[in-house]
Amino acid sequence: MAKSRSKTGKSTKYEIRQSRIFSESFKREKVEDILNKRISIIEFCKLWDVSSTSVYRWIYQYSPHYKKGTKMIVQQDSEEAKTQELLKKVAELERILGLGIPDKNRWR
Template identity: 40%
Template sequence: MENQKQVQVVRHFSESFKQEKVREIERNLTTVMQVSKVYGVTRAAVYKWLYKYSAHRKKQIRQIIEPMSDTHKIQEMEQKIKELERLVGQKQILLEFREK
């Protein structure tokens, strides 16, 4: 039995991408947790982006995070796609069964 090593992919995000995500967090369009999950980065990395690019952090303004966001909408759409793919698969199985 072979030992399989996990290959860790090193990704680099552009400064403009990081700034955009920080602006989304500041406008309560997304949360740190959602950015972390959707883009596969650690929460610590997202917080570093916040401390580096956020105007609010520099002024020490406290921010209240709302639950609805673009990232949340993306996750909902992905769930909907999975459900639709499951339904299409079931219909395909029924069609194949009826043909036989």
């Protein structure tokens, strides 16, 4: 360990962390464990002393479902039903106003 003195005269200890390289098979196995909820990301980070940034990088790299930059849209069934009901009302109002026959697939 390296020692240095601060301006106040107290010595400070610095610990030099060893650089480690994990194999691709290890990373794939651990990503699978995380995705199958056998271990949480926080638990994994503490157990193996790995940063969460590294773990997320592994997930983006080795998971077929999670790719960086993709967006997941979550919509509840009740919201979907409400949206469909509103689209039906719009189509009915267009029909009443004589704006032509609306295409059923127009709003999808």
